[in-house]
Amino acid sequence: MIARASKLFLPTLRDAPADADAASHKLLVRGGFIRQVGAGLWTFLPLGWRVHQKVVQVIREEINAIGGQEMLEPVLTPAELWETSGRIGIPIVFKLKDRTGRDFVLPFSHEETMTFHARELQSYKQLPQLWYHFSTKERDEPRPRGGLLRVREFIMKDSYSFDRDELGLDRSFDAHKGAYERIWERCGLEVYYVEAESGIMGGRESSGFMAPAESGENILVRCENGDYYADYDAARGIPRAPELPEPLDKPEEVETPGVTTIESLAEFLGIDPAATSKAMPVMVGERPVLALIRGDDRLSEEKLVTALGEGYRPMTDEEIRSVFGAGGGSLGPVAVTIDVLADDALHEGQFVAGANRDGWHLRGVQAGRDYKPDFADIRQANEGDACAVCGGKLLEQTAIELGHIFKLGTFYSVPFGATFLDEDGEEKPLVMGSYGIGPARTMAAVVEQHHDERGIQWPRTVAPYDVHIVALTGTESYADRAASALDDAGFDVLLDDRDARAGEKFADADLIGCPFRVTVGRKAAEDGTVDLRERAKGEDDAVKVDELVSAVRGKLS
RNA sequence: CGGGACGUGGCGCAGCCUGGUUAGCGCGUCGGCUUUGGGAGCCGAAGGUCGCGAGUUCGAAUCUCGCCGUCCCGACCA
Numbered sequence: 068m069i070a071r072a073s074k075l076f077l078p079t080l081r082d083a084p085a086d087a088d089a090a091s092h093k094l095l096v097r098g099g100f101i102r103q104v105g106a107g108l109w110t111f112l113p114l115g116w117r118v119h120q121k122v123v124q125v126i127r128e129e130i131n132a133i134g135g136q137e138m139l140e141p142v143l144t145p146a147e148l149w150e151t152s153g154r155i156g157i158p159i160v161f162k163l164k165d166r167t168g169r170d171f172v173l174p175f176s177h178e179e180t181m182t183f184h185a186r187e188l189q190s191y192k193q194l195p196q197l198w199y200h201f202s203t204k205e206r207d208e209p210r211p212r213g214g215l216l217r218v219r220e221f222i223m224k225d226s227y228s229f230d231r232d233e234l235g236l237d238r239s240f241d242a243h244k245g246a247y248e249r250i251w252e253r254c255g256l257e258v259y260y261v262e263a264e265s266g267i268m269g270g271r272e273s274s275g276f277m278a279p280a281e282s283g284e285n286i287l288v289r290c291e292n293g294d295y296y297a298d299y300d301a302a303r304g305i306p307r308a309p310e311l312p313e314p315l316d317k318p319e320e321v322e323t324p325g326v327t328t329i330e331s332l333a334e335f336l337g338i339d340p341a342a343t344s345k346a347m348p349v350m351v352g353e354r355p356v357l358a359l360i361r362g363d364d365r366l367s368e369e370k371l372v373t374a375l376g377e378g379y380r381p382m383t384d385e386e387i388r389s390v391f392g393a394g395g396g397s398l399g400p401v402a403v404t405i406d407v408l409a410d411d412a413l414h415e416g417q418f419v420a421g422a423n424r425d426g427w428h429l430r431g432v433q434a435g436r437d438y439k440p441d442f443a444d445i446r447q448a449n450e451g452d453a454c455a456v457c458g459g460k461l462l463e464q465t466a467i468e469l470g471h472i473f474k475l476g477t478f479y480s481v482p483f484g485a486t487f488l489d490e491d492g493e494e495k496p497l498v499m500g501s502y503g504i505g506p507a508r509t510m511a512a513v514v515e516q517h518h519d520e521r522g523i524q525w526p527r528t529v530a531p532y533d534v535h536i537v538a539l540t541g542t543e544s545y546a547d548r549a550a551s552a553l554d555d556a557g558f559d560v561l562l563d564d565r566d567a568r569a570g571e572k573f574a575d576a577d578l579i580g581c582p583f584r585v586t587v588g589r590k591a592a593e594d595g596t597v598d599l600r601e602r603a604k605g606e607d608d609a610v611k612v613d614e615l616v617s618a619v620r621g622k623l624s
Numbered sequence: 625c626g627g628g629a630c631g632u633g634g635c636g637c638a639g640c641c642u643g644g645u646u647a648g649c650g651c652g653u654c655g656g657c658u659u660u661g662g663g664a665g666c667c668g669a670a671g672g673u674c675g676c677g678a679g680u681u682c683g684a685a686u687c688u689c690g691c692c693g694u695c696c697c698g699a700c701c702a
Contacts, residue, residue: 081651081663082636086695097635106694159701176702209625209700223702273702284701471702503702540660570662577662588661598661 069550070532072563076113079575089282091514092214094523098578100531107211107219109507114579117531119222122506122513123201125253125528126224133242135199135226140180142203146170148179151482161205173205178501181227182479185497191231191489194497195239199226201506215511216284216467222507228500229480231489236474236498243472243502247276250504251469254513255526258469259287259296262303276470280515283465290454291462298468300369303444304452304461306361309341311416315431318401321419323428327396329362332428336419339363344409344418344432346398348382348390351375355382355390359400360410361418364446374408374443397421400438401429409440467512475499517603523580524603527623532561534619535581537572545591549612553585556616577602583619 076099083093084103095101100115111119127137146162149155149172155162161173174180181198188196201224208219215221228239244260251258256278263275275298277287286299297303326332333340343362348355349371356375360366372378384395390405391398399420400407413434420432434440450463480486480496489495510529517524527533534553538546543564550562561581563572569588576584586598591612598607599618610618 078634080635085630085636088696103694157701204702206702210696210698212695217701225702468702473702501702505702537661568660568662568664570660570664573662575663586661590661 069554069560069562072561073565075561077579078112079578087214089213089216089511089515090518091216091280091282091511094514094518094578094580095214095511098523098580101215107208107217109215109218111507114531115510118510118525118529119506121529121531122254122509123222123224126250126504126506127201129246129250129253130197130199130224130226133197133246135197137200138198139200139202140177140184142173142205144172144174144180146172148172148183149174152179152182152479153482154179159206159208161207175204175206176223176225176501176503177202178227178475178479178499179483181501182483182485182497182499185227185229185480185485185499186483188229188485188487188497191487194229194231194487195235196229197226197239197242198229199224199502213282213284213511215507216282218507221505223503223505225501225503227502229485229497230499231487231495232498233476236476236500240472240474240500243500244274247470247472247502247504250509251276251278253528254509255528256469256509256512256516258512259289259466261287261296261298262301263298263468263471272474274472275468276472277466278469278512278516279464279466280512281465282515283467285466285468287464287466288448288450289462289464290457290459292454292457292459294459295454295456295461297448299448299463300367302448302461303455304448305455305458306364306412306446306449306452307341309361309363309416309418310339311342311418312338312430314417314433318420318429318432318437320422320424321428321430322426323397324426326426326428327394332419333362336428336430338419342416342418344399344413344420346400346421348387348398349379350382350386351377351379355386355405357398357400357403357405357407358409358445359407359413359420359440360446361412364410364412364449367445367447370443370445370447371408374445391423393421393423393425397423397425397427399423399429399432400434400440401432403438407438407440408445409434409442410446411442411444412446413440414442467508467515469509469512470502470504472502473500475501518580521574522578525580525582527582530581531559531579532581533558534560534583534585535576535579536560536562536585536587537569537576538562538564539569539572539586539588540566542587542589542591545597545612546587549585549587549597549615552612552616553619556620558616558619583622585615 079099080097083097087093102110163171204223205220230236258276258278261275263273288297288302326335329340340363345362347358347366417431417433420429422429452461477496485497486494550560553560584600590596596609599610600607
């Protein structure tokens with residue numbers, strides 16, 4: 068197929084919109100790929116939709132290759148399904164009513180609907196099953212941003228596996244992991260498989276795929292030695308050893324007038340901030356809990372939720388006063404009646420803690436001796452922590468989360484009654500997994516990872532066209548010949564036949580970023596040659612028009 | 625939801641503080657002539673409810689209030 072630029076709706080811009088920040092946002096808008104309709108709402112213009120479709124096709128092929136069956140489920144979803152799973156209460160769920168007042172959800176993923184259909188699975192003989200679709204998702208996103216990086220409506224490939232047991236789930240999960248890795252590879256992306264939190268999806272285990280990018284939404288924590296990758300929220304690090312003072316036989320009160328922060332406490336006592344502990348009192352439902360971390364650490368809210376097994380909220384000042392008898396800056400774990408959940412970093416050693424008495428702290432507080440906590444990893448990992456695998460240094464890098472895969476287990480099948488009969492005639496719930504990829508985010512990540520100051524450098528697999536022919540004035544017949552030859556050879560061709568100046572056409576070609584550019588100029592008439600250039604390399608090779616196809620093929624091999 | 629900023633032809637901006645005829649500039653668009661391998665030159669032209677609504681005033685893009693929208697930081701987040 069030959070696309071003629073003179074006929075295309077391809078509105079390129081010399082300047083990026085003032086509100087664009089991320090490179091992918093600027094370049095996709097400037098290149099005429101996408102346009103904004105509202106906050107987090109984007110139209111894919113013809114060129115952008117071509118790229119999106121190419122990403123979709125790569126995903127489709129790889130999911131089909133592991134046995135996926137493509138289908139399509141509706142966006143508009145009866146709210147009862149989401150009441151069954153309990154996800155109706157999640158704030159970002161779009162909800163609406165029809166004219167009779169019936170409640171509906173516009174889902175951000177389709178676990179409920181898929182499980183609804185999975186109730187038709189009846190026998191172990193039918194398992195495993197792997198179903199997927201590409202469909203529009205909605206989320207009532209509090210803060211869309213970064214062009215395609217965080218939006219309110221988007222297309223997602225989500226697949227769902229149904230197995231008879233955990234072993235089967237592990238196999239389905241691993242198959243997806245492999246498929247996803249092939250997808251990123253084919254899209255030319257650098258992506259890391261990371262530990263992640265399952266958050267609002269439910270289920271017991273989840274992993275993310277993160278693409279490092281200048282304008283990432285997430286933080287990728289990685290070991291300098293390449294043996295550990297994790298999402299920031301889930302990352303485990305080993306903090307540096309604190310400089311602990313001489314141990315005491317029992318805690319000792321010390322007056323600390325007006326000292327309510329870790330910084331001022333460490334300074335006042337002349338000690339390492341890492342030799343202090345920080346108390347974070349929370350309410351878990353009606354149950355008060357004291358979360359305790361090292362003074363120089365930050366509490367990971369995600370890890371705390373995981374450790375508690377349910378959500379929580381910070382205590383109000385009044386609650387703190389009534390539970391501890393002291394204000395927020397003077398709290399500690401000694402002699403409290405509520406449960407204490409201490410970070411693993413407090414396992415060994417003696418730390419300074421609040422005395423639960425305004426203006427006083429305790430030196431020499433030791434877990435196990437002076438208070439009896441439960442232990443868990445509830446601190447955020449920091450850059451510079453030691454890697455839990457090899458002891459190397461942990462690094463942080465902004466990244467885009469492109470995919471997320473979950474071992475859901477029976478989280479949905481049990482409430483939906485999606486069961487099957489095994490060989491023994493016993494009824495069992497389906498063991499499920501779910502697996503998502505955002506093609507538009509993938510597209511944005513490709514741009515983030517493949518661009519220069521002039522524009523995009525698409526890998527051929529997802530490029531809008533393989534070859535961009537720049538036809539300079541007076542060369543139309545030669546340009547047509549070149550285009551036809553490439554077209555006949557199976558390449559997607561964009562022919563810039565507009566009545567425009569050379570510089571403008573070159574600038575647009577660099578911006579749009581097709582992998583090959585063919586310049587047809589006066590040399591075509593003189594000696595039958597055109598200039599072939601790879602976008603990512605930027606050097607022209609003079610090639611006879613008759614040899615253009617083989618020259619392009621040669622550069623591809 | 626908290627903090628900050630912005631809203632003026634398609635894109636990028638000035639004007640606003642200190643109200644005063646027909647609201648400017650660059651790019652783009654249309655017509656003409658010239659030009660033609662890295663966003664050309666000259667001439668002419670079209671295109672704007674100054675986000676919306678109230679208010680103050682003889683007079684509001686400009687001052688006041690309210691609302692809406694968009695972006696950034698945070699909170700939140702498959």
